[in-house]
Amino acid sequence: MNLHRYEKIWLALAGAMLVFAIVYSGFQTLALSDGPPSGVGIIDPEKIEETAPFDNPGVFEVGDNEYEVIMILRAFSFEPNEINIPVGAKVDFFLTSGDVFHGFQVVGTNLNAMVMPGHIQETKHTFTKPGEYLVVCNEYCGVGHQVMDMKITVK
Numbered sequence: 593m594n595l596h597r598y599e600k601i602w603l604a605l606a607g608a609m610l611v612f613a614i615v616y617s618g619f620q621t622l623a624l625s626d627g628p629p630s631g632v633g634i635i636d637p638e639k640i641e642e643t644a645p646f647d648n649p650g651v652f653e654v655g656d657n658e659y660e661v662i663m664i665l666r667a668f669s670f671e672p673n674e675i676n677i678p679v680g681a682k683v684d685f686f687l688t689s690g691d692v693f694h695g696f697q698v699v700g701t702n703l704n705a706m707v708m709p710g711h712i713q714e715t716k717h718t719f720t721k722p723g724e725y726l727v728v729c730n731e732y733c734g735v736g737h738q739v740m741d742m743k744i745t746v747k
């Protein structure tokens with residue numbers, strides 16, 4: 593097979609970009625703990641109220657400016673519906689659904705998770721800018737989907 597010089601250059605460039613993308617996303621996920629939201633467990637969606645930690649949804653301080661948020665999504669609400677977080681806090685969200693598929697998208701950030709009944713999703717974020725953040729459901733979940741939202745206040 594005879595390849596033109598330009599073809600070889602483009603092949604090498606494409607290969608280098610591919611390797612870079614794989615190595616960099618591995619570095620982000622493993623070294624920076626900044627991977628995509630991932631399932632960290634399963635849960636019986638009919639027994640959420642009796643299953644820790646979802647038997648007590650809310651915001652919990654777990655370390656020096658580190659918080660855990662335990663949240664249940666249902667048609668068409670988030671529980672808790674309003675939370676307060678100090679600026680610069682590292683927040684670890686644990687999310688599950690009590691009925692159908694929902695979304696957890698924090699407008700203005702790259703926080704975005706699909707929340708499924710029977711599964712626990714974990715996603716982390718550090719809120720560096722103070723303000724009010726709107727959280728919306730971005731998975732169509734029924735007739736009230738468009739009113740399903742909540743608020744995170746960072747100050």
Ligand code: CUA
Pocket residue numbers: 666667668693694695729730731732733734737738740
């Ligand atoms: Cu919940 Cu759309």
